[in-house]
Amino acid sequence: MRFVKGHGTGNDFVIVPDPDGDLDLTPELVRALCDRRTGVGADGVLRVVLAAAEPGLPGTAGVGRAGEARWFMDYRNADGSLAEMCGNGLRVFGRYLVDAGYERPGLIPVATRAGVRGADVPSDGEVTVEMGPPSIGPLGGVTVTIAGRVFQATNVSMGNPHAVCFADDLNPAGLAGLDLTVPPVIPTDAFPAGANVEVVVGAPDTTRMRVYERGVGETSSCGTGACAVAVVSATRAGQGPGVAIPVDLPGGRLTVLWDTDQVRLRGPAVLVSDGLLRADWLAAARAAEPALA
Numbered sequence: 001m002r003f004v005k006g007h008g009t010g011n012d013f014v015i016v017p018d019p020d021g022d023l024d025l026t027p028e029l030v031r032a033l034c035d036r037r038t039g040v041g042a043d044g045v046l047r048v049v050l051a052a053a054e055p056g057l058p059g060t061a062g063v064g065r066a067g068e069a070r071w072f073m074d075y076r077n078a079d080g081s082l083a084e085m086c087g088n089g090l091r092v093f094g095r096y097l098v099d100a101g102y103e104r105p106g107l108i109p110v111a112t113r114a115g116v117r118g119a120d121v122p123s124d125g126e127v128t129v130e131m132g133p134p135s136i137g138p139l140g141g142v143t144v145t146i147a148g149r150v151f152q153a154t155n156v157s158m159g160n161p162h163a164v165c166f167a168d169d170l171n172p173a174g175l176a177g178l179d180l181t182v183p184p185v186i187p188t189d190a191f192p193a194g195a196n197v198e199v200v201v202g203a204p205d206t207t208r209m210r211v212y213e214r215g216v217g218e219t220s221s222c223g224t225g226a227c228a229v230a231v232v233s234a235t236r237a238g239q240g241p242g243v244a245i246p247v248d249l250p251g252g253r254l255t256v257l258w259d260t261d262q263v264r265l266r267g268p269a270v271l272v273s274d275g276l277l278r279a280d281w282l283a284a285a286r287a288a289e290p291a292l293a
């Protein structure tokens with residue numbers, strides 16, 4: 001089985017071409033692919049499948065935005081769980097579609113579990129993706145504990161759930177020193193399906209963040225997380241739509257454009273390598289015991 005390895009500011013993915021939807025991408029296979037020692041290694045998997053092979057997706061078949069999305073980005077977290085959207089993944093997905101010759105450079109509608117999102121893919125250079133409108137809860141409205149430290153976080157949906165924690169007393173060194181090896185404690189009533197947790201320092205023009213991703217752990221970058229952080233940072237500063245916010249993450253810089261209709265995210269999208277999974281490895285991966293629930 002062919003795969004392509006790609007990343008966006010260090011948030012890395014195994015891209016699995018499956019246009020006709022023939023592949024049974026089980027949670028066990030996803031975990032095996034993402035294992036950084038015994039598999040390919042990644043934060044997640046992007047299965048590339050024609051939307052027609054995945055009926056019932058929101059925003060396709062003429063429903064939702066004008067025109068159909070030909071492709072579905074089937075994103076999976078490293079632990080095998082599903083997520084509604086993936087911003088870094090969508091940039092890499094769009095870059096792959098153009099590189100593989102499936103699509104020409106330009107604005108490419110892509111179906112996701114959160115609805116259709118556009119990927120504006122130039123022939124080379126940074127990719128800009130449509131992230132949809134943010135849903136921002138009351139500032140500081142939820143309590144999150146990270147390594148024993150309590151934060152009043154803000155609940156933001158970018159199609160997937162986020163808890164944005166501002167650490168106003170920390171400088172960048174203090175942010176780097178925060179222990180994110182332990183899963184943050186989040187309120188299940190506010191986040192029944194879990195949440196991606198971002199810790200942030202700085203004002204809108206100097207925003208730095210780290211992220212503990214649902215279903216993954218700490219990653220070098222999170223596109224939906226950067227968007228959630230940017231809109232909370234701007235809101236805290238009394239700003240609203242019409243701003244561009246640079247967000248620095250351990251893996252690099254993303255630019256969040258908070259427009260009146262939705263948020264857009266601009267950043268790099270790198271294809272690293274092409275590979276071939278051996279049949280014996282695949283068979284063993286499929287036979288792996290399901291992880292304890």
Ligand SMILES: N[C@H](CCC[C@H](N)C(=O)O)C(=O)O
Binds near residue numbers: 011084085088160
């Ligand atoms: N890294 C992704 C986020 C994946 C979100 C996933 N961890 C979830 O469960 O929501 C991004 O660039 O947006």
